Amino acid sequence: MTSAETYYPNEPTTPKVVTAAIPGPESERQIKELGTVFDSRCAYFVADYDKSTGNYIVDVDNNVYLDLYAQIASIALGYNNPKLIDLLSTNEMKNALVNRPASGNFPAKELAPTLEQVLKVAPKGQTHVWSGLSGSDANELAIKAAFMYYAQKKRGGETVPFTTEEMESVMDNQGPGAPSFAVLSFKKAFHGRLFASGSCTCSKPIHKLDLPAFDWPHAEYPAYKYPLDTAENAQLNKIEDDRCLAIVEDLIKTWKNPIAAVLIEPIQSEGGDNHASAYFLQGLRDITLKHDVVYIIDEVQTGLGATGSLWCHEYANIQPPVDLVTFSKKCQSAGYWFHDPLMVPNKPYRQFNTWCGDTARMLIFGTIGEEILNNGLVDQTARVGNYMFEKLLVLQEKYPELFANLRGQNRGTFIAWDLPSNELREKLLKTLKLNGCNVGGCAEKSVRLRPSLTFDEKHVDIFIAALTKSVTQI
Amino acid sequence: MTSAETYYPNEPTTPKVVTAAIPGPESERQIKELGTVFDSRCAYFVADYDKSTGNYIVDVDNNVYLDLYAQIASIALGYNNPKLIDLLSTNEMKNALVNRPASGNFPAKELAPTLEQVLKVAPKGQTHVWSGLSGSDANELAIKAAFMYYAQKKRGGETVPFTTEEMESVMDNQGPGAPSFAVLSFKKAFHGRLFASGSCTCSKPIHKLDLPAFDWPHAEYPAYKYPLDTAENAQLNKIEDDRCLAIVEDLIKTWKNPIAAVLIEPIQSEGGDNHASAYFLQGLRDITLKHDVVYIIDEVQTGLGATGSLWCHEYANIQPPVDLVTFSKKCQSAGYWFHDPLMVPNKPYRQFNTWCGDTARMLIFGTIGEEILNNGLVDQTARVGNYMFEKLLVLQEKYPELFANLRGQNRGTFIAWDLPSNELREKLLKTLKLNGCNVGGCAEKSVRLRPSLTFDEKHVDIFIAALTKSVTQI
Numbered sequence: 001m002t003s004a005e006t007y008y009p010n011e012p013t014t015p016k017v018v019t020a021a022i023p024g025p026e027s028e029r030q031i032k033e034l035g036t037v038f039d040s041r042c043a044y045f046v047a048d049y050d051k052s053t054g055n056y057i058v059d060v061d062n063n064v065y066l067d068l069y070a071q072i073a074s075i076a077l078g079y080n081n082p083k084l085i086d087l088l089s090t091n092e093m094k095n096a097l098v099n100r101p102a103s104g105n106f107p108a109k110e111l112a113p114t115l116e117q118v119l120k121v122a123p124k125g126q127t128h129v130w131s132g133l134s135g136s137d138a139n140e141l142a143i144k145a146a147f148m149y150y151a152q153k154k155r156g157g158e159t160v161p162f163t164t165e166e167m168e169s170v171m172d173n174q175g176p177g178a179p180s181f182a183v184l185s186f187k188k189a190f191h192g193r194l195f196a197s198g199s200c201t202c203s204k205p206i207h208k209l210d211l212p213a214f215d216w217p218h219a220e221y222p223a224y225k226y227p228l229d230t231a232e233n234a235q236l237n238k239i240e241d242d243r244c245l246a247i248v249e250d251l252i253k254t255w256k257n258p259i260a261a262v263l264i265e266p267i268q269s270e271g272g273d274n275h276a277s278a279y280f281l282q283g284l285r286d287i288t289l290k291h292d293v294v295y296i297i298d299e300v301q302t303g304l305g306a307t308g309s310l311w312c313h314e315y316a317n318i319q320p321p322v323d324l325v326t327f328s329k330k331c332q333s334a335g336y337w338f339h340d341p342l343m344v345p346n347k348p349y350r351q352f353n354t355w356c357g358d359t360a361r362m363l364i365f366g367t368i369g370e371e372i373l374n375n376g377l378v379d380q381t382a383r384v385g386n387y388m389f390e391k392l393l394v395l396q397e398k399y400p401e402l403f404a405n406l407r408g409q410n411r412g413t414f415i416a417w418d419l420p421s422n423e424l425r426e427k428l429l430k431t432l433k434l435n436g437c438n439v440g441g442c443a444e445k446s447v448r449l450r451p452s453l454t455f456d457e458k459h460v461d462i463f464i465a466a467l468t469k470s471v472t473q474i
Numbered sequence: 475m476t477s478a479e480t481y482y483p484n485e486p487t488t489p490k491v492v493t494a495a496i497p498g499p500e501s502e503r504q505i506k507e508l509g510t511v512f513d514s515r516c517a518y519f520v521a522d523y524d525k526s527t528g529n530y531i532v533d534v535d536n537n538v539y540l541d542l543y544a545q546i547a548s549i550a551l552g553y554n555n556p557k558l559i560d561l562l563s564t565n566e567m568k569n570a571l572v573n574r575p576a577s578g579n580f581p582a583k584e585l586a587p588t589l590e591q592v593l594k595v596a597p598k599g600q601t602h603v604w605s606g607l608s609g610s611d612a613n614e615l616a617i618k619a620a621f622m623y624y625a626q627k628k629r630g631g632e633t634v635p636f637t638t639e640e641m642e643s644v645m646d647n648q649g650p651g652a653p654s655f656a657v658l659s660f661k662k663a664f665h666g667r668l669f670a671s672g673s674c675t676c677s678k679p680i681h682k683l684d685l686p687a688f689d690w691p692h693a694e695y696p697a698y699k700y701p702l703d704t705a706e707n708a709q710l711n712k713i714e715d716d717r718c719l720a721i722v723e724d725l726i727k728t729w730k731n732p733i734a735a736v737l738i739e740p741i742q743s744e745g746g747d748n749h750a751s752a753y754f755l756q757g758l759r760d761i762t763l764k765h766d767v768v769y770i771i772d773e774v775q776t777g778l779g780a781t782g783s784l785w786c787h788e789y790a791n792i793q794p795p796v797d798l799v800t801f802s803k804k805c806q807s808a809g810y811w812f813h814d815p816l817m818v819p820n821k822p823y824r825q826f827n828t829w830c831g832d833t834a835r836m837l838i839f840g841t842i843g844e845e846i847l848n849n850g851l852v853d854q855t856a857r858v859g860n861y862m863f864e865k866l867l868v869l870q871e872k873y874p875e876l877f878a879n880l881r882g883q884n885r886g887t888f889i890a891w892d893l894p895s896n897e898l899r900e901k902l903l904k905t906l907k908l909n910g911c912n913v914g915g916c917a918e919k920s921v922r923l924r925p926s927l928t929f930d931e932k933h934v935d936i937f938i939a940a941l942t943k944s945v946t947q948i
Contacts, residue, residue, distance in 0.1 A: 210625035
């Protein structure tokens with residue numbers, strides 16, 4: 001039995017769209033109502049989660065869609081997963097919701113076991129966790145950890161006290177207490193929308209306009225020729241990797257302020273599903289070690305199985321392991337993994353806040369992780385992804401201009417391709433919805449597939465049929 | 475019947491400390507275990523929330539404390555509140571937890587009713603809400619809204635398009651797309667620990683050291699003479715208000731970069747329970763209107779009833795209402811209130827993220843708000859606070875040096891006072907725990923009281939007895 005059959009014996013067997021347009025009339029009405037108190041301009045439709053099951057999402061007009069977007073890549077086990085529903089009636093969950101602890105000061109007796117549970121799905125080489133609340137928050141907290149670690153090292157170790165000058169200047173937001181350290185990220189990156197994470201983000205102006213930013217640099221992320229496996233492309237892509245690595249090292253050496261950390265997504269998701277090679281990710285490890293810079297991998301969107309390994313960057317087998325790995329989305333929780341005990345700041349209350357995360361969401365993460373391990377969902381996703389990629393190669397052969405730069409081979413269901421224009425991409429996504437498939441885009445003209453880990457071969461067949469139909473309609 | 479009797483018929487009648495030291499041996503062991511995966515250095519004890527009830531928190535050594543700290547001021551209705559427990563078994567809660575929506579793109583049919591419910595406890599004059607995840611996040615989101623609003627106004631209105639120069643420069647983190655706008659906050663302020671909120675925070679160096687900050691100014695928060703109601707002090711305090719208002723206006727006029735927003739707590743909580751007068755808060759409204767600056771009130775710690783009004787700043791009856799009010803903590807959720815439709819950015823996806831808040835936590839907020847209204851808990855807190863303040867005045871008379879600057883009269887249970895030194899304050903808090911009362915400090919030498927809204931007269935009597943005993947022991 002596949003995981004979908006195990007979990008969802010009553011999952012629909014096929015999508016069903018009953019309204020002439022999407023959003024349908026009832027969604028339209030509710031979006032308008034919601035708009036009186038909330039910003040509802042981005043709503044595609046209003047969902048009825050009571051009726052949604054497994055890989056199918058149902059809207060308030062009773063349209064039933066096969067969901068390959070899964071709440072912007074954040075549903076790991078499908079809708080109404082029975083194991084997650086069971087979790088809700090536990091005492092642990094009741095305590096985390098009704099008696100939400102300030103986990104730094106008054107941790108619950110359940111906290112250590114909960115964290116030990118989530119650590120079972122930590123990336124290889126990572127042994128500790130610090131918890132936050134969202135992807136942006138995870139990246140901001142990791143950036144804080146990186147700055148404190150970097151400053152401590154520069155100061156001469158964790159026992160060297162702060163100077164009076166540092167203690168005084170920081171209260172005026174000035175150096176040396178508030179140093180002009182920088183984080184190096186990449187063009188087309190997306191790391192969140194707060195002020196440090198936002199300064200690292202570089203995918204679209206609309207995410208950043210009118211917001212003050214730190215004066216931090218964006219290096220170039222390698223842009224590969226596809227398919228990756230022809231000899232000619234392999235050679236060109238190696239040259240591209242070396243070019244981009246040289247830019248990173250040059251920025252570290254020459255940037256106006258010290259670069260404390262390098263922050264990178266192993267696949268730039270929001271920015272267009274741009275992949276980085278194992279060679280490139282290892283090259284960054286070598287450069288960051290050489291220059292004593294903290295290496296942070298952002299696995300907010302790529303993490304927890306969708307790429308066919310538990311954590312995307314594991315395919316690169318980076319040695320020694322990176323310093324910090326951030327997570328959120330499919331984990332339904334957020335935070336960062338680390339392994340060096342010195343990454344914990346030298347004094348208490350430096351990395352701290354009222355709740356220090358959300359134990360309720362960590363409990364959910366723990367159960368998701370357990371289900372992934374118990375049901376072999378990473379292997380399943382690798383297998384289903386390969387099956388889907390083969391079918392997409394056939395479509396690419398037939399419609400090369402509508403399936404350009406097909407990418408994500410051997411990366412599970414984390415697959416994307418380009419349309420000729422933004423207009424055509426939007427048209428394809430709209431047509432796919434009308435044909436019963438909820439699919440997302442990224443960057444200007446890419447389609448990204450982000451189903452849950454319970455997506456299996458029969459869902460692929462349904463999707464490929466809808467996609468084949470849709471491309472003839474646009 | 476008081477709310478504690480209604481909710482908690484089986485609440486303990488008295489605290490009970492059974493270990494010679496706190497943390498007790500079992501807490502010690504668990505804190506050490508937790509420390510292998512988490513930063514547990516700030517833990518006072520490990521709590522057993524299954525055994526905690528109403529106003530009493532129980533630790534894993536079976537010590538029973540009357541809780542006047544309530545998870546750093548974040549528990550509104552006591553532990554194991556039956557109405558919140560009932561909420562857990564609803565379909566709405568199941569959907570919000572198991573099928574966590576990306577509420578911007580695929581809002582649940584439950585979202586509009588949930589927000590309409592929380593809007594019933596919005597501050598007077600505020601009609602809309604945007605949701606976040608924590609106090610820091612709420613302030614960062616409000617600061618983003620303020621910057622976008624300010625820029626839009628400066629640009630000439632919401633229909634004026636971004637320039638090519640803005641669109642290009644912002645991708646390099648440079649102006650004019652990433653403008654050098656500033657937020658003015660106050661010395662001793664606490665607004666959170668991320669990078670924009672952290673630049674506004676100015677209470678202790680340890681919160682800020684080694685982190686880059688925006689070059690934003692901190693004005694002076696008025697420091698009053700207590701008691702407030704003597705003629706001499708009233709006159710001196712008015713002079714102090716005028717002095718501080720003049721500094722704010724001067725900074726707005728002369729700061730090196732445009733000040734887009736003023737951010738203030740009506741009572742600086744972390745910074746020492748420093749109160750601002752109605753005159754001062756209205757004065758800021760006048761100045762911000764005059765100079766076209768956004769006025770943001772941070773009610774993360776002061777909000778939702780503890781000060782004897784639903785929102786602390788309402789006592790000042792600021793006219794016209796402030797532009798943004800942030801909330802978190804007792805709301806068990808987070809976000810900001812606003813009323814000007816132009817505070818919604820002119821384009822979608824400018825104020826956006828994957829989850830756009832957490833509907834599960836908003837449902838809890840809605841129920842908390844409903845219970846507060848249905849049970850008259852704001853009035854109760856005002857009454858109980860007055861009762862407690864009277865008792866503290868008696869203690870102050872007897873031990874003037876141990877109860878200096880007693881403050882919070884007519885501010886519900888939001889009461890604080892100063893000890894002569896940090897050392898004595900720490901000793902008092904420790905002794906209070908050994909005498910069965912869990913109480914928090916703020917700033918260097920203040921004690922702050924932050925019980926839940928279900929705290930009533932009988933709890934006051936128990937606390938005052940323990941406090942009286944403790945002051946003779948330190």
